[in-house]
Amino acid sequence: MILKFGKYKGQRFENTPESYQNWLLNQKWFKIPKKQPLYKQLNGWNGYSNKGQAIYDQIFEQEKNHYINQGLECSCGLRKFKEDKYCKGDHCQNQGL
C-alpha cells in the first residue's frame, strides 16, 4: 500500500524504515479503541493482501477525519500542532516565514 500521509507520504508502507513502521503503530491516533484494534489486524501483514489494504484504508479514513477535526494536519499532509499553522517540515517552515 502507498502511504497517504506523513513523512513517507507516497511511499509504500513496507518500504519505510522499520523504526517508522513501529513508530506509526505506536501512535495514539493509530490505535483505535475497539476489541480488535485495526492496527493489530495489520500485524503480520506483508503489505500486499486486499484485506490489509482495506484495513489500512479504514485506518487512514479514521486518522484523516481525526486530524481534520482536531486541526492536527498541515496542508502538506504532515502532522502539526493544533496551535501551529504549519508542520515542522522545512518546506512549510519556509512557507510560514
Ligand SMILES: [Zn+2]
Ligand atoms: Zn507541512
